[in-house]
Amino acid sequence: MKPLLFVLLLGLTAGFAQKKTVPRIDASVVKVDSLLWDLNALSKAPAVEWLSQTGTVRPLLYKGVDYEGKPTQVFAYYSNPDLIRGKPASKRTFPGVVLIHGGGGKAFREWVEKWAADGYAAIAMDLAGKDATGKPLAQAGPNQGDVDKFSKLEKADLRDMWTYQAVSAAILAHSLLLSFPEVDATKTAVTGISWGGYLTCLVASLDNRFKAAAPVYGCAFYDESDIFKVPIEKLSAGSHRRWMKYFDPSVYLPFAKPQFLFVNGNKDRFYNVVPYHKTYSLIAPNQRTICLIPNMAHGHEAGWVPHEIRYFFESILNGNVPLVQVGPITVQDSTLRFSYQSPVSLLNAEFHYSADTTSLNEQRNWSKQKAMIDPITQTATSPMPKEGFKYGFFYLKDHRNVSVSSPFLIK
Structure with missing residues (x-):
């Protein structure tokens, strides 16, 4: 770019690009x-x-x-x-x-x-x-x-x-x-x-x-x-x-x-x-x-x-x-359970899981099951999958259609 044009452009940017003290x-x-x-x-x-x-x-x-x-x-x-x-x-x-x-x-x-x-x-x-x-x-x-x-x-x-x-x-x-x-x-x-x-x-x-x-x-x-x-x-x-x-x-x-x-x-x-x-x-x-x-x-x-x-x-x-904040997941009586905090009520919750330990990540087979939500206590539960699992996570959506998840459970 020619020097004169560069100077002109710098001048023209002054309306929205003036420098200030940067932290x-x-x-x-x-x-x-x-x-x-x-x-x-x-x-x-x-x-x-x-x-x-x-x-x-x-x-x-x-x-x-x-x-x-x-x-x-x-x-x-x-x-x-x-x-x-x-x-x-x-x-x-x-x-x-x-x-x-x-x-x-x-x-x-x-x-x-x-x-x-x-x-x-x-x-x-x-x-x-x-x-x-x-x-x-x-x-x-x-x-x-x-x-x-x-x-x-x-x-x-x-x-x-x-x-x-x-x-x-x-x-x-x-x-x-x-x-x-x-x-x-x-x-x-x-x-x-x-x-x-x-x-x-x-x-x-x-x-x-x-x-x-x-x-x-x-x-x-x-x-x-x-x-x-x-x-x-x-x-x-x-x-x-x-x-x-x-x-x-x-x-x-x-x-x-x-x-x-x-x-x-x-x-x-x-x-x-x-x-x-x-x-x-x-x-x-x-x-x-x-x-x-x-x-x-x-x-x-x-x-x-x-x-x-x-x-x-x-x-x-x-x-x-x-966003919804998900608490730690516990296992009690063959039930997966967690508490959550959310000012917006949950729309749904699912537990996604896989017992596939041989496939590459992109080819791994996953299953899912519905989780039950208790809006009074702000807890959710899902039965332990009968076939077991190696990897799992809870996936939640609130009534804004905004989703979060638990961390992965890796057994």
Whole structure:
């Protein structure tokens, strides 16, 4: 972009993108022995170049971290409730959300539209070094292939790995969002899908300025995934250890401060039952809500459709009615029982279970049975399946059609 045009665009953005004091990440909370990311530097709003000042969603470039010794830029889309309605910038402030795509994804304009229409200032960045047309940027970081995610570790600097670059880009997007006057810096959240869910676990653990996080599908313990353990096991022993030490969310989640909503299906190909259960178990029960959706499809659209994410963010950021809270499950007289707390009465409850221990996660056979709800005592019960089970969970819906679940029961 020519310098004069760049200056003009910066001037034109002054109506809704003036910078303000940006809160800093408290890096002292992340008590790992060697923290790879410079969280103080990432707390600063990056330089931004607005590519257009028209339309309801605005494309932009912002400065990323260096890659292989060279500067980078990251492409992103931004919108907010004023822009999406085609209205002049108002004096209102909005909660903010950072949107992190998954493998094969991009900066999804329609994802930004969705959240702006729902009342949020939203930013979605591309994590493959590409622009809106899918072409590599002149100052691009790594692409999102398996080499940059895994095998490159055998000879590359840790800071040239895709995970380091992607986490940095997402935190910088948050810092940029926090610099906008229309964004309420006390009300920001992050959600990501698949690999973006994995990144959400990392980003929300490192960046304690977020108040809420909703990783979809993605989790920790990558060397236990049916799929991702394959490229990890191909690494040398030393690289395997380094990957898990620096890039697996299990290292960082114990220090996470936001409230979490974990969203997944029970038959996901990439993020299977056992590592998923271990992942959310790293977060204290009073800091997490779980939403296991039976037979949930895997994909970007499927990952941003669940309205539970918006209801959850609204409850944390704006003090709206919370999702159902599920208590511990007990077994008594061959009956599974749990208590729950909900200001909205339950519509239904089911117990989903499987005794299939030989199939891959996506091919496992599941059954279900109705659970009985006692709205007076706010308890629910279901008989122990006669055939027994290895994996099980309760799935609940309230009268808003908002669902949550119990954690997995693994016997």
